[in-house]
Amino acid sequence: MSTSSIGLGGVAASLVLIVVAIVLSLRNRLGLERTIAWATFRAFVQLAVIGAALGLVLSPNASLLWSYLWVVAMIVVGGATVANRAKEVPGLFWLAILALTVAEGVSLAVVFGLGIFPLESRTIVPTAGLLLGNAISSTVLAARRSVTELREHRAQIEVRLSLGQAGPDAVRPHVREALRTAVTPQIEQTKIVGLVALPGAMTGLLLAGVKPLAAVEVQSAVMFLILGSVVITSVVVGQGVAHRLLTPEHQLDATLGS
Amino acid sequence: MSGVHRLLRQKGRLRGSPGVVARLAAPPGPGDPTALFSFDGIQVVRAGRQVLDIDHATIPLRGATGIVGPSGAGKSTLLRLCNRLESPSAGIVRFRNGDLAATDPLQHRRDVAMVFQHPVALPGTVADNLREADPTLDDAAVEVGLAAVGLPADVATRVADELSGGERQRVSLARSMATRPHVLLLDEATSALDATSAGRIETLVGTLAASGIIPIWVSHDIEQVRRVAEHVLVIIDGRVAQAGPVDQVLAGPRPDVRRFIEGTMS
Structure with a gap:
């Protein structure tokens, strides 16, 4: 190269x-x-x-442990960023940490388990960073939309609850809507990739002198990973927010407002 | 002649002779066989504000009860405690002498149904709406449910959201009745409707009451309570200001209750 x-x-x-x-x-x-x-x-x-x-x-002789620590630090900063951008969502910091950890865990397991990239410091940190950076905005969106959807449809949800439906069933249509909203931008992005703008990884590779087809291979893998992790974080956060806003007695949390 | 005096002269509507329904000074405790709901030491605090503060009150087992009072007094909150859409910050709500907090909320809500102030259409057709309450309903059962609220069978296939407010509220009533409840909570269920639709809901609920369903009406309108209920709880500033048979309360309202009644009648 x-x-x-x-x-x-x-x-x-x-x-x-x-x-x-x-x-x-x-x-x-x-x-x-x-x-x-x-x-x-x-x-x-x-x-x-x-x-x-x-x-x-x-550096080639540094322990991989440092790379993993780096990833953990990025997840913590990512969680703080998400919580800060959607302050109206209660307890979002830990929920975001959970979501980002799950997404990173699954993605890195796939990337290195299937040998897409070799397991080295120079691949772990950038891959994790790329996934996190792209997952943050959808995580914020999923959290905010979930709260908004539940607040706006409080009346419908309470009708369903009053009919004896369990909390998760009563909020499901609205969480679904929030998740669709949160992941749609990334899906749209995936659909038009390359047509309007060259994606970041590919741009970087081309600037660094990598052949276009090789750059396309890397970019494809990256796009699929990003889409996967975006959906994972959104689902975890959306379900988490819904879980938080429902009481064990199948009520909507009073702090949700109306 | 003031509205109070006109009301006070109208008597003889009571059937049966239930005792005083809420004994403010009575010792709290279970074992009141005449109570459908009893509330003991109830405190509801929301966002630092005391919404309800009820030492002791009951809703009788027989006959319709009206919960009346100025807006913001805590009537709806009291009603929502009855089907556990809300839980008290402190105190015990009992249903048929059992601690409500110990029951399965989902089962309880199917037995104690609720109709809300604003008629809420869930997505889909009217039949879809009834099936939210009971997914096993077949077309014939939907038809029966609609007939019970005076709606023709062909309404079943219409999009619920496109019905008029009065029709939507009747669909809400049919939907709530689809869980076969024994108690029906009505939270200002007619206040968003025109007079004709409101009257129709009152009549329908009266028919349900005759068939053994116990209605509990929340209303800001003392006239409506007089029409539809035999017992009344007057809630003012989160407290039970007065309770008892409607005629008794109207015959001897306490000063704050009298002020509330006069305010609504003027």
Whole structure:
């Protein structure tokens, strides 16, 4: 596999585009100059720190344990991110951790169990990160939509409960709707992949000099993994939220509001 | 002449002679054979607000009961305790002298059915709606259920959501009755309907009551309670302000109850 590096000079050169953005912001009085500069600086520092840490974790003689620890840390940060983005969902942090762990567990087991990628530091961390990054927005969406669906259809759910239906049966049509909403963007993305925009992994591989067909193979595997993990996290979170908002006495939680 | 005085002069509607239904000062405890529901030491707190505070009250085994009071007084909450859509923060609700918290809520709800204020159509046809209550209903059984609420058989295939409010509420009633309950809770079941539809629901429930179903009406309308119920619990600010046979309560309302009645009649 050929590799390429753009070097620090290349990074500096790409800052020209940031300068263009700042100039545009100034000329149009968007007031975004500081934010753009701060975001750029922050992104660079974050990536530099991550890069340095990854350098240690991914070095050929480092123990795989470090890679797994890295994945655990990513899951925790992912859980915090999800909980932070959907504050209205009670107890979402641990639920998100559970969902992301299940999705990562299943995905990594498939990836390495079936030998799709070799089990090495350089494959574990990026694969896990890719899945997490894509699963977060659908996890947030699944959590929020589940709460909204249950709140908006409180009357229907209580009618079903009052007819003697069990809590999970009474909320099922609405959880189903929330899950459809949460995973649809990823399905749409999968359908149009390559037609509108080249996906991230493939873009990276092509830029790094990998042959298109080889890049397509990797990208296909990645897309399928992402879709799988998105559905897994959404289902776990949707069911978890529903479970949390139902009492053992088959009532809707009073804190759900109306 | 004020509405109270007009009401106070109308007597003789009571059948049977049930005793005082809610003895506020009575010692709490099981074993009241005349009670369908009894409430002891009930506290309901929601979001830091005390919604209900009932030392002791009962709903009698015989005859329809009306739970009446100003909006926000806690009437609906009391009704929801009766089929366990809500549970009290403290206290014991008893149903036929058994602790409600110890029963299977799903079984209980099929025995103590509920009709809500706003007629809710579940997705699908009217027949689908009845089958949400009992999936084993065949077309003939659906037809019988609809006939019991005065709806023709061809309504069964119509989309429930496209019916008028009054028709939807009759479908709700038929749906609730499909679990073959012995008690029917009505939470302001006519307040979202026009007068004709409301009257029809009252008549239908009266027919059900004659066949042995015990209705419990929540209403903000004392006139409606006078028409449909023999016993009344007046709830004001989360407490039972007065309880007993409707005529007795109307004949001697306590000051806050009198104020409530006058407020609704003016």
